[in-house]
Amino acid sequence: MRDRRVMLLWSVFAFTAAISIGLVLRRPDSLSDLHIYYGALADLRAGRPLYGYVAENGGPFTYPPFAALVLWPVTAVPEPVLGALWLLATVAAVVAIALPVGAVLTADRSRRPMAVAAVAVVLMLSAPVQSNLRFGQVSIFIVLLALLDGIGIGPARWRGTLVGVAAAVKLTPLLFVAYFLVARRYRDAARAAGAFVACAAVAAVVLPAESRTYWTGTVVETSRIGNLASLGNQSVHGMLLRVGVDPASLPVVWAALVGAVCLAALLRARQLAAQGRPGHAAVLVGCATVAASPVSWTHHQIWPVLAAMLLVGATGVARKAAGAALLVAMVVSLGAVLGPVSTRPGVQFLFENARAIGVGALCLAGFGGTAVVATRPHRRVTAGRARLRVGVAAAAALAFFAVQPLPAGADPTFKAYSLADVANPRYFFVCRGPAECAGYGGDAPVTFGTAVEPTKVRVNGVVSAAVSRLEYYWAPGGAPRVVPLLAAWPGSRLFSFRSATMTHGRLVAYGTDGRPIATYDDELAAAFRR
Numbered sequence: 134m135r136d137r138r139v140m141l142l143w144s145v146f147a148f149t150a151a152i153s154i155g156l157v158l159r160r161p162d163s164l165s166d167l168h169i170y171y172g173a174l175a176d177l178r179a180g181r182p183l184y185g186y187v188a189e190n191g192g193p194f195t196y197p198p199f200a201a202l203v204l205w206p207v208t209a210v211p212e213p214v215l216g217a218l219w220l221l222a223t224v225a226a227v228v229a230i231a232l233p234v235g236a237v238l239t240a241d242r243s244r245r246p247m248a249v250a251a252v253a254v255v256l257m258l259s260a261p262v263q264s265n266l267r268f269g270q271v272s273i274f275i276v277l278l279a280l281l282d283g284i285g286i287g288p289a290r291w292r293g294t295l296v297g298v299a300a301a302v303k304l305t306p307l308l309f310v311a312y313f314l315v316a317r318r319y320r321d322a323a324r325a326a327g328a329f330v331a332c333a334a335v336a337a338v339v340l341p342a343e344s345r346t347y348w349t350g351t352v353v354e355t356s357r358i359g360n361l362a363s364l365g366n367q368s369v370h371g372m373l374l375r376v377g378v379d380p381a382s383l384p385v386v387w388a389a390l391v392g393a394v395c396l397a398a399l400l401r402a403r404q405l406a407a408q409g410r411p412g413h414a415a416v417l418v419g420c421a422t423v424a425a426s427p428v429s430w431t432h433h434q435i436w437p438v439l440a441a442m443l444l445v446g447a448t449g450v451a452r453k454a455a456g457a458a459l460l461v462a463m464v465v466s467l468g469a470v471l472g473p474v475s476t477r478p479g480v481q482f483l484f485e486n487a488r489a490i491g492v493g494a495l496c497l498a499g500f501g502g503t504a505v506v507a508t509r510p511h512r513r514v515t516a517g518r519a520r521l522r523v524g525v526a527a528a529a530a531l532a533f534f535a536v537q538p539l540p541a542g543a544d545p546t547f548k549a550y551s552l553a554d555v556a557n558p559r560y561f562f563v564c565r566g567p568a569e570c571a572g573y574g575g576d577a578p579v580t581f582g583t584a585v586e587p588t589k590v591r592v593n594g595v596v597s598a599a600v601s602r603l604e605y606y607w608a609p610g611g612a613p614r615v616v617p618l619l620a621a622w623p624g625s626r627l628f629s630f631r632s633a634t635m636t637h638g639r640l641v642a643y644g645t646d647g648r649p650i651a652t653y654d655d656e657l658a659a660a661f662r663r
Contacts, residue, residue: 135247142250149257150224157220157266164216165190167207167269171215174208177201183343184351193357198343199301199336200271219269226273227256233284234439237412238446252442256435259463264432272432275299276419279306280439282321283415293321297328301336304352305422305433308395312418315403358428363546364468364588364633367488368429369394375486391425394496398424401499413500416440424492437492438463444500452500458527459495462487469588480531481636546589547607547614549630555621559584560629563593567622570595574625578642578651579603581628583635583660590660592640593629599650602643603628613641635660 157163165188173186173194183201187193194201207215235249256262265273278299285292293313300306307329313322337344355361362374369390378386398421402414419436423429441463444456461467468485483490550560563582564570574580574595581594596603596618604613618626632638635657642651 135243139246139250142247142254146250146254146257149254150227153257153263153266154220154224158216160267162190163267164219164269165192167216167219168212169194170204170269170271171207171212174201174204177340177343178208182346183340184346195351195358196271196303197301197333197336197352198340198347199332200303201343202336202339203302204271216269220266223262223265223269223273224257226277227262228253230273230277230280230435230439231256233280233286233412234416234442237284237410237416237443248446252439255442255460255464256438259435259438260431260466261434261438261463264430265435268432270432271302273435275303275306276435279309279419280415282325283309283312283418284411285321291324293318293324294328296321296325297330298332300325300329301332305426308399308422308425309415309418311395312399312402312414315399316406316414317403355427360546361428364485365430366428367423367431367434367486367492368426369424369489369493370427371429372486372489375482390493394424394493395421398496398499405500410500413443416443417496417499420492421496424489424496429489434463434488434492437488437495440492440495440500447500454527455495459491462491481634483531485633546631546633547605549614549616549628550619551617552619552621554629555619555627560591560631561593561621561627562591564595564627567625570622570625570627579640579653581640581653583657585660589631589633590635590657591629591631592635592657592660594627596626596628596642599644600626600642601645601647604641604643605630605632606639606641607632607637616640 169186169188169192172188173183176186177183183194183198210218231249231253234252235245238248238252239245262273264270278295281287282292282295282299287295296306296309296313300310310322310325310329313319313325333344333348351357359366361371363371364375366374370387373383373387373390398417402417405411405414405417416436416439420440423434423436426433437459441456441460444452445460447453447456467487468481471484550557554560558565562584563580564573574597577597578600579594579596581592584591584593600618603616603618605616606613614630616628616630618628621627638654638657640653640657641649644650
């Protein structure tokens with residue numbers, strides 16, 4: 134019976150992997166990051182600068198120069214062949230990650246095959262793995278290398294080397310060096326640091342110009358990576374940007390929070406390792422890299438999926454409930470699914486930042502009852518009482534966010550367009566040309582249309598001569614965003630902006646005397662519900 138269940142799980146895995154690959158190949162923007170690797174390496178082979186490459190979608194090459202050496206062979210085959218091989222390698226990496234995690238989940242060797250298969254299925258269904266498949270990302274391979282070294286799999290004399298190599302390709306695994314030090318794995322720390330320096334040195338010899346460009350400037354140019362305030366960036370830094378923290382105080386606030394998260398995670402990881410739970414320790418440190426990195430896109434977030442499964446497999450209602458909640462957040466985009474039914478900006482913010490909040494809570498609490506009140510070891514607690522505590526804690530958290538008046542700066546995708554964008558029909562769609570726009574406005578202070586997209590809403594319209602200023606409020610209690618009024622043609626003024634949601638949005642037009650003359654909120658909410 135158990136063998137049949139294992140076979141069934143692997144059949145589900147194979148079916149899910151095949152469907153996922155098929156869906157990826159049908160997308161017009163499939164494997165876009167792999168395309169960047171391919172194009173950047175082709176440019177480098179042709180003698181052009183690695184960090185000067187920009188793909189058709191505007192994406193540059195953002196990794197250290199050693200990554201270019203590792204990826205050098207990708208241009209040896211046609212790009213379609215490379216894409217197929219990369220997708221198969223990603224699926225194989227899922228299985229390779231499931232093997233040690235399944236062993237961590239159960240010490241019973243007879244139950245291990247089922248645990249491994251279950252981990253593989255859940256990973257394949259998760260948003261991070263799907264994102265790795267969609268974009269053709271290296272992140273899953275970085276996680277695999279760091280996980281093997283973190284657990285301590287492989288010959289003792291080589292442990293730490295994989296972390297060093299992984300960090301030379303993508304910097305975030307460097308936190309594992311600190312973990313090796315606090316866990317008193319000094320030789321592993323030395324090997325990891327040595328491997329990282331050696332890889333960087335090899336790249337400096339082979340690619341001196343690219344190494345100089347990267348280490349003297351590109352490494353800190355986070356603007357190259359994309360809009361860090363977008364919902365895909367589920368790091369502490371991304372969440373602070375969405376909260377609207379003042380730019381002057383943002384570095385201090387971010388450093389303080391990241392320091393607390395990393396310190397708590399490292400100390401708890403040391404304790405877990407001392408208790409003979411190196412798998413839990415490695416996953417916890419991996420989660421800290423997701424929280425602490427300035428940029429943690431969806432494809433970086435494999436670590437929280439592993440943590441969620443370890444919690445679900447632990448004893449105690451609180452741990453299982455916390456793991457289930459985190460797992461749901463890592464499989465489903467709560468902001469997209471539950472955003473339309475949230476009644477307060479704070480609740481919506483909770484849904485949109487569920488992954489960042491969950492990972493931060495995990496790092497602070499370790500695996501001792503993540504985000505839920507832990508029970509005392511000397512006091513027996515019934516299952517019913519434990520469930521009650523979990524329910525009370527969840528309700529209290531939801532109530533806390535429900536009363537939060539988040540500022541308008543918390544909107545992750547707000548952007549107001551300028552005169553340079555008027556020619557783009559995606560941004561300016563209600564009218565084209567001076568005659569059409571003059572007739573579109575009519576006598577109303579503001580006349581506008583909306584366009585609803587999967588992750589944002591666009592508003593484009595015309596204002597009358599009575600309007601001197603236009604402001605958009607994303608949420609109650611916050612400062613407004615000023616929407617520029619553009620004199621695109623004589624006799625008409627246009628505006629266009631986008632926002633993550635219009636559920637609580639309000640557009641206010643002010644007259645020449647500075648007083649509001651028109652307010653639009655129900656109209657915006659109606660547009661979002663369509």
